[in-house]
Amino acid sequence: MPSAPPTRAPASWRPSPRARVGSWLGDWAVVGGWLGVLTLAGLVLRPTLGVSATVTVTPGSLLASDVAVTLATVVPYVCYLALTESSARQATLGKRWAGLVVTALDGTAPSRSAVWLRNVVKALPWQLAHLGASRGILEVQEGWGLGLVVLSLVLAVLCAAPALVGGRGIHDRAAGTRVARVASRGMAP
Numbered sequence: 270m271p272s273a274p275p276t277r278a279p280a281s282w283r284p285s286p287r288a289r290v291g292s293w294l295g296d297w298a299v300v301g302g303w304l305g306v307l308t309l310a311g312l313v314l315r316p317t318l319g320v321s322a323t324v325t326v327t328p329g330s331l332l333a334s335d336v337a338v339t340l341a342t343v344v345p346y347v348c349y350l351a352l353t354e355s356s357a358r359q360a361t362l363g364k365r366w367a368g369l370v371v372t373a374l375d376g377t378a379p380s381r382s383a384v385w386l387r388n389v390v391k392a393l394p395w396q397l398a399h400l401g402a403s404r405g406i407l408e409v410q411e412g413w414g415l416g417l418v419v420l421s422l423v424l425a426v427l428c429a430a431p432a433l434v435g436g437r438g439i440h441d442r443a444a445g446t447r448v449a450r451v452a453s454r455g456m457a458p
Contacts, residue, residue: 282376282449283435288367289448290433295363300346307341326407334403343396350388355381368451379446387444391428397421 324330353361359370359378371387373379379387398421404414428438437447 282372282447284367284369284448284450286433286435288369288450292361292363292367292369292448293429295366296350296361297363299349299362303345303349304342324407326409331403331407331409334407335400338399338403339396343392343399346395347385347388347392350391351381351385354388355379355384364448369448370451371446372449374445374447376449379444383444383446387440387446390440390443391438394421394425394428397424 350361354364354371358365359372364370371379371384373383397417401414401417401419401421404410404417424439428440431438432441432448441447
């Protein structure tokens with residue numbers, strides 16, 4: 270009778286903190302490029318759309334702002350992460366540059382659903398930060414805004430800090446995935 274797989278893989282698959290930070294910087298550059306495109310589009314389109322510098326915030330306009338920011342920033346971010354990590358290369362551009370891949374716990378390719386779950390959880394801190402920041406910028410629901418920003422920081426730490434010490438963040442734990450060095454691809458625990 271086969272034994273249950275171990276819950277912890279050997280340390281040989283674990284990427285260094287330098288590789289993890291390098292992959293994050295690479296992916297942040299990709300996201301920064303997208304945000305730059307959105308900023309330029311906003312600067313060009315604002316005069317033609319007749320957007321006023323003063324806005325009266327209503328519950329409907331706050332909801333519209335939240336939806337617009339989510340669709341323009343968070344959804345493309347999650348799609349970029351999930352589509353690249355569920356591809357044959359199993360890696361975002363940042364991970365590819367750092368020599369890393371996303372795998373299932375046994376070192377094989379993760380399922381598409383696991384990759385999507387991983388990245389939805391990973392993007393949750395960013396989404397909460399957007400919701401909190403928009404409330405601060407619009408000067409409404411400021412208590413909620415501060416709470417959302419603090420919660421986003423706590424979740425971001427729970428995603429990132431374990432990765433820096435060779436572990437798996439809550440997004441990898443939720444999805445049953447891990448980030449590994451390319452050389453360890455397919456290596457069973």
